[in-house]
Amino acid sequence: MAQLSADQSSILVVVGMHRSGTSLTASLLQRAGLHIGRRLMGSNEANVKGYFENLDFYDFHQAVLKSQGVSEDGWTLQERIEVEDRFVDLAKQVVERSAVSRLWGWKDPRTTLFLDFWSQQLPQVKFLLVYRSPWEVVDSLYRRGSDRVLVEQPELAVKMWLHYNRKLLNFYNQATDRCFLVNIETLVSDFNGFVAALNQKFGLDLTVPESTGYDPALFQRLEPNGHRASLVAHYFPEAVEMYRELEVRAWQSGDILDPSWEEQLRSSPYRVWAFQDWLGVSKLKGENKKLQEELGQTQVQLHQTEEVLEQSQAQLHETEAVLEKSVDRLQQKNQDEQRVQSELDQTRSELEEVQTRLYQTEAILSQYQSHLQQTEEVLEQSQSQLKETEQLLEEATAQLHQTRQKLENYKTECDRLQFKESLLTSFKNQDKKQDYKLLVLDAWYAYQSHDTKKMTDCLKRSLQISSLSRTETIQDWLRFFSEIASKSSCQLNLQDLTSSREWQQLVHYITAAKPLKVSD
Numbered sequence: 128m129a130q131l132s133a134d135q136s137s138i139l140v141v142v143g144m145h146r147s148g149t150s151l152t153a154s155l156l157q158r159a160g161l162h163i164g165r166r167l168m169g170s171n172e173a174n175v176k177g178y179f180e181n182l183d184f185y186d187f188h189q190a191v192l193k194s195q196g197v198s199e200d201g202w203t204l205q206e207r208i209e210v211e212d213r214f215v216d217l218a219k220q221v222v223e224r225s226a227v228s229r230l231w232g233w234k235d236p237r238t239t240l241f242l243d244f245w246s247q248q249l250p251q252v253k254f255l256l257v258y259r260s261p262w263e264v265v266d267s268l269y270r271r272g273s274d275r276v277l278v279e280q281p282e283l284a285v286k287m288w289l290h291y292n293r294k295l296l297n298f299y300n301q302a303t304d305r306c307f308l309v310n311i312e313t314l315v316s317d318f319n320g321f322v323a324a325l326n327q328k329f330g331l332d333l334t335v336p337e338s339t340g341y342d343p344a345l346f347q348r349l350e351p352n353g354h355r356a357s358l359v360a361h362y363f364p365e366a367v368e369m370y371r372e373l374e375v376r377a378w379q380s381g382d383i384l385d386p387s388w389e390e391q392l393r394s395s396p397y398r399v400w401a402f403q404d405w406l407g408v409s410k411l412k413g414e415n416k417k418l419q420e421e422l423g424q425t426q427v428q429l430h431q432t433e434e435v436l437e438q439s440q441a442q443l444h445e446t447e448a449v450l451e452k453s454v455d456r457l458q459q460k461n462q463d464e465q466r467v468q469s470e471l472d473q474t475r476s477e478l479e480e481v482q483t484r485l486y487q488t489e490a491i492l493s494q495y496q497s498h499l500q501q502t503e504e505v506l507e508q509s510q511s512q513l514k515e516t517e518q519l520l521e522e523a524t525a526q527l528h529q530t531r532q533k534l535e536n537y538k539t540e541c542d543r544l545q546f547k548e549s550l551l552t553s554f555k556n557q558d559k560k561q562d563y564k565l566l567v568l569d570a571w572y573a574y575q576s577h578d579t580k581k582m583t584d585c586l587k588r589s590l591q592i593s594s595l596s597r598t599e600t601i602q603d604w605l606r607f608f609s610e611i612a613s614k615s616s617c618q619l620n621l622q623d624l625t626s627s628r629e630w631q632q633l634v635h636y637i638t639a640a641k642p643l644k645v646s647d
Contacts, residue, residue: 136226137331138249141234142242143257145201145293146267148311152257153179153234155314158336159322162228181233183221188237190214201237202276202283204290208240218248228333239291242298244307255330256308257296258373260388261288261366262356263349270347285363293370300374308377312348317380326380352391352528360392367392386577394528400500414509421502428498432491439484446477563589567607575606575617586633597637 139161143149149524150427157163157179168181189199191210197203209216238245245252268274299306307325314321319335326333360367374384412446446522453470456462570585588602593600605621612619624630 135253136228137230137315137329138226138333139230139232139255139329140238140245140252140254141255142238142241142258142295143236143259143289143311144264144428145236147236147257147259147291149234149236150179152255152311152314155234155318157257159333159627160230161333162231163226163233165227169535175230177326180235181225183224184233184235186237187214187217187221188235188241188566190217191241192237200274202274202287203240204286210241210244215248217397222249230333236291242294246298246302247418252305254298254302254306255325256299256306257311257314258292258295258308258370259311260349260351260356260370261285261363262351262353262359263347265289265359266349266355267347282362283300285359289366289369290361292373296369296373296376310374310377313378313380320380321378350391351388353392358393372462414513418506421505425495425499425502428495432488432495435491436488438558439481439488442484443481446481450474482619546610563592563594564607566592567604568611570600570604571608571611574624579627583629583633587636590637601634601637 137291139156141149141153141156141163143152153161153163163179163181167179188201191208192199192201194211194214195205195208197205197208205389225233241253246254265288268277268284269281295308299308307328309321322333322335325331371389374386374388379385440584453474566585566589570582570589572578573581573585589604590597590600593603595603605625608619608624609621611617
């Protein structure tokens with residue numbers, strides 16, 4: 128299959144799943160100097176700033192998906208999408224129409240399904256792989272409410288996140304030099320640093336605009352310590368593992384990885400949140416029932432008022448009929464003027480009564496409007512009380528989280544002291560071996576506290592007094608860490624530990640250093 132041509136231009140493609148922040152990324156890059164197409168998808172209620180999708184590539188991807196019997200919107204878990212030969216010429220035309228600038232590209236979430244195809248067709252293309260946490264993508268898809276497939280299969284949102292981001296990660300591992308992997312939150316928080324890193328890796332000359340036009344209110348965040356995130360973690364732990372791997376491999380502002388989201392996710396009281404949702408829904412149902420009852424009473428009063436008004440109108444019609452008869456008699460018979468005058472006076476009296484009743488009806492209507500206004504004020508007070516209750520609940524939840532964190536810290540310190548005491552007892556009268564074990568123990572607790580510098584210092588000091596060889600000492604460290612983790616019911620991933628940058632630097636320091644002289 129022949130490769131497509133795009134002259135000597137630089138091509139940067141924004142790739143990611145629906146609702147993962149690719150629209151925002153394309154918008155920011157367009158302001159930085161990237162040409163993303165002449166025909167772009169407009170905005171709607173779900174995305175008021177616009178989608179920034181190149182409609183030429185959008186139409187191309189939809190045509191290929193349709194030819195394979197796959198959802199044109201990209202809702203598929205199919206591992207590979209075949210691109211028939213007849214679409215290659217069409218792809219060439221799409222590229223030629225879009226390559227009107229030295230630095231150009233496109234954005235379309237469906238591109239994620241065609242990474243291998245475009246990589247082969249355009250060898251000079253660079254891929255900007257954008258991802259977002261699974262709970263935030265799912266929340267955004269649910270709030271959008273335009274995907275009918277999610278109504279029947281709501282869990283498909285998480286499965287699609289896994290499918291799309293697995294493709295991103297696999298492609299990144301295969302073509303790291305052509306890819307730039309970034310979390311949308313990191314990109315937004317340090318756009319200047321992101322542009323500099325992107326320029327440096329791909330040799331681009333994008334500029335940072337004075338104003339990005341970014342509106343934080345339109346990009347809603349969902350904290351990992353909430354019950355929605357814990358729901359994903361509970362039923363789809365593989366999604367959390369995938370997100371963790373993306374975070375490890377992605378570009379980080381200042382080259383610093385922030386693992387705090389994992390602590391927040393683990394600390395989320397999912398069981399409490401689940402029952403809180405139940406309580407909240409039940410409470411809202413009760414308030415809704417009460418409001419419906421008040422509405423029913425108001426409707427009954429309105430119906431009564433309408434009946435009074437109808438009776439008044441009927442009486443008015445009757446009065447008018449009497450008046451007409453009186454006039455007819457006056458014209459036809461021309462009888463006793465006094466009798467006619469008397470009847471006329473009587474008619475006027477009846478008219479006054481009708482007017483009095485009309486005034487009474489208006490008074491009743493005024494009372495109804497006053498009652499309706501009072502009802503609306505009661506409703507506003509109820510809503511205000513509901514907001515105050517929700518705020519108190521959030522404060523109580525935060526206090527509970529802090530108390531649990533302190534309890535966990537106290538427990539960890541107690542375990543450390545007990546273990547240290549047991550070591551002192553076990554190695555009594557063996558000062559050198561005792562000091563060695565205490566240093567390794569301090570290294571373990573430093574690792575648990577994410578203080579890698581202290582961990583490294585303690586292990587280096589323990590190496591100086593170890594009676595074992597360097598290789599045996601390293602193995603003894605890992606065995607000791609595993610033993611402590613097992614006794615204290617802590618989680619230890621030896622692969623994560625040994626593959627960390629700090630551990631690799633420590634091992635390099637040990638193996639590169641001159642042999643230590645151990646005195647008798």
